[in-house]
Amino acid sequence: MRRLATTLGILGASIALTLGVTQSASAAAGTLLFNGQIFQNPAGCNRSEYPAETGLVSNWTDSIAYVYSDPSCQEFVGIAMPFTLVGVPHAWSVRYY
Numbered sequence: 001m002r003r004l005a006t007t008l009g010i011l012g013a014s015i016a017l018t019l020g021v022t023q024s025a026s027a028a029a030g031t032l033l034f035n036g037q038i039f040q041n042p043a044g045c046n047r048s049e050y051p052a053e054t055g056l057v058s059n060w061t062d063s064i065a066y067v068y069s070d071p072s073c074q075e076f077v078g079i080a081m082p083f084t085l086v087g088v089p090h091a092w093s094v095r096y097y
Contacts, residue, residue, distance in 0.1 A: 028042050028065075032059060033058035034055065034091070045072065046094045053089070055089075056085065057085070063082060064082065068094070073094075080094075
């Protein structure tokens with residue numbers, strides 16, 4: 001009986017961790033204006049074709065935009081809250097979660 005309880009406990013913990021780690025890939029509702037480019041309902045990593053020393057991020061979506069200084073959304077440099085316009089140094093990509 002104790003072995004069954006241990007097995008069920010491990011199984012339950014595994015399921016809880018699996019469900020807790022996964023995220024939906026939903027898009028942000030609205031428009032992202034980033035370094036002169038327009039992204040409608042952006043999702044995931046959005047790369048600028050025109051990286052700038054100071055990037056302009058106009059986040060007209062319902063989600064926080066996380067700004068990065070590399071094209072693959074790895075080197076975090078700042079955020080743009082919903083419905084704001086910000087200048088971010090070395091902005092090259094923006095990610096929505």
